[in-house]
Amino acid sequence: MITLIAEKCIGCVKCVKVCPFGVIVMKEKKAVIGDGCTLCGACETVCPVDAITIERVVKDIDLTHYSGVWVVAETEGAQRVKNVTLELLGKGRELAGLIGQSVSCILLGNNVAKFADALICHGADTVFIAESEALSRYTAEGFQPVVTGLIAQYAPCIVLFGATHAGRDLAPRVAASLGLGLTADCTGLSILDGLLLQTRPAFGGNIMADIICPYTRPQMATVRPNVMKMLQPDVNRQGTKVVVPVSIDASTFRVAIKEVRDSCQTGVMKIDEADIIVSGGRGVCTNGGFALLEELAGTLSGVVGCSRVAVDLGFRPKSVQVGQSGTTVSPKLYIAVGISGSIQHQVGMKSSDTIVAINKDPAAPIFQIADFGIVGDYREIVPAFVAEVKMNGGR
Numbered sequence: 001m002i003t004l005i006a007e008k009c010i011g012c013v014k015c016v017k018v019c020p021f022g023v024i025v026m027k028e029k030k031a032v033i034g035d036g037c038t039l040c041g042a043c044e045t046v047c048p049v050d051a052i053t054i055e056r057v058v059k060d061i062d063l064t065h066y067s068g069v070w071v072v073a074e075t076e077g078a079q080r081v082k083n084v085t086l087e088l089l090g091k092g093r094e095l096a097g098l099i100g101q102s103v104s105c106i107l108l109g110n111n112v113a114k115f116a117d118a119l120i121c122h123g124a125d126t127v128f129i130a131e132s133e134a135l136s137r138y139t140a141e142g143f144q145p146v147v148t149g150l151i152a153q154y155a156p157c158i159v160l161f162g163a164t165h166a167g168r169d170l171a172p173r174v175a176a177s178l179g180l181g182l183t184a185d186c187t188g189l190s191i192l193d194g195l196l197l198q199t200r201p202a203f204g205g206n207i208m209a210d211i212i213c214p215y216t217r218p219q220m221a222t223v224r225p226n227v228m229k230m231l232q233p234d235v236n237r238q239g240t241k242v243v244v245p246v247s248i249d250a251s252t253f254r255v256a257i258k259e260v261r262d263s264c265q266t267g268v269m270k271i272d273e274a275d276i277i278v279s280g281g282r283g284v285c286t287n288g289g290f291a292l293l294e295e296l297a298g299t300l301s302g303v304v305g306c307s308r309v310a311v312d313l314g315f316r317p318k319s320v321q322v323g324q325s326g327t328t329v330s331p332k333l334y335i336a337v338g339i340s341g342s343i344q345h346q347v348g349m350k351s352s353d354t355i356v357a358i359n360k361d362p363a364a365p366i367f368q369i370a371d372f373g374i375v376g377d378y379r380e381i382v383p384a385f386v387a388e389v390k391m392n393g394g395r
């Protein structure tokens with residue numbers, strides 16, 4: 001329930017400006033909240049005199065009227081939908097099938113409505129489209145009230161976000177605004193007794209914890225890119241597009257983004273998008289080991305990744321670290337060289353299609369998940385590998 005204490009209101013109109021759904025108006029120099037309020041909380045946050053309060057009842061609620069699996073889409077501006085969104089739609093379809101519900105997607109941005117068909121082809125039944133120039137790039141103040149408002153209005157049962165930089169910022173804000181829990185960085189999602197079973201590494205990755213959320217709705221989780229498999233697009237799928245009218249004034253945001261810098265080297269493929277990754281660990285951190293891996297990656301048209309040790313020792317940048325506290329990858333071919341295969345490393349690469357391990361220790365755990373294992377010194381094996389690939393014309 002939302003309450004506006006008229007005696008406290010000073011008529012500053014800040015709440016009118018930030019309401020993304022345009023339901024607050026001024027009457028006799030006092031703000032008045034109209035019927036279409038979604039309880040998104042944007043007005044409560046900006047009110048300088050605490051004249052607006054929102055009370056959300058989270059106990060003893062009727063959970064049965066919450067229905068639908070929702071995915072909050074992420075785009076690269078107006079250029080493309082991020083793969084993680086399509087992966088979540090694939091998982092969303094599976095979960096929705098198990099509980100007999102539908103899949104919806106929230107698509108926010110500027111000039112992004114063109115992506116709605118692709119989202120439907122990849123599994124969405126309904127796409128909610130909210131467009132505004134103020135949503136051109138992700139900002140917490142622009143996105144959170146719209147997502148919160150839609151969830152409050154339509155009451156989905158499950159909401160999934162990508163565990164990306166934006167998703168990790170947005171999801172907890174939405175969860176907090178609705179008084180809900182959130183399981184971050186899930187590596188597995190399934191249904192148990194009608195509840196969302198959210199699996200994620202815990203205690204430094206040494207155990208996998210299964211988390212359920214029996215008392216509140218929606219059940220919310222973030223999921224890392226490259227963990228779930230996207231569905232093959234079905235161009236014959238039909239879905240509904242719902243245009244959500246929003247009016248967002250970016251000049252009211254407390255934070256202005258002046259510049260976005262990509263920390264990855266220009267022209268170099270990002271590790272989470274590469275088909276082939278040659279990754280090095282402590283075992284190659286001497287005698288120019290990474291130069292050999294660069295050569296192998298070059299002949300295979302792949303990129304070089306690494307374990308955390310290689311980052312900690314200053315051999316590679318953090319942006320190419322694979323694993324629990326780095327990036328999750330799922331390439332066609334992952335070649336692990338001089339990497340023991342700790343649980344924290346495995347969690348970031350074990351869904352690769354084919355894993356090749358090169359290690360001088362036959363007992364290294366990496367061999368337990370490798371499709372092909374080569375026991376030996378990488379200084380002998382990698383040059384032989386490069387020569388063989390070159391002889392066959394490279395890739």
Ligand SMILES: Cc1cc2nc3c(=O)[nH]c(=O)nc-3n(C[C@H](O)[C@H](O)[C@H](O)COP(=O)(O)OP(=O)(O)OC[C@H]3O[C@@H](n4cnc5c(N)ncnc54)[C@H](O)[C@@H]3O)c2cc1C
Nearest residue numbers: 281282283307308323324325326338339340345360361378
């Ligand atoms: C909370 C937390 C988060 C973490 N996140 C990550 C993460 O995201 N990514 C990550 O990788 N780690 C992560 N770690 C660290 C992780 O626990 C391991 O310490 C790390 O993965 C080990 O890296 P490594 O395999 O390169 O080194 P090591 O475990 O030291 O293994 C080196 C391997 O190289 C082999 N070797 C040595 N010389 C040669 C040679 N000449 N030829 C062939 N093989 C050789 C050895 O046999 C050995 O198996 C995390 C740890 C914690 C606690």
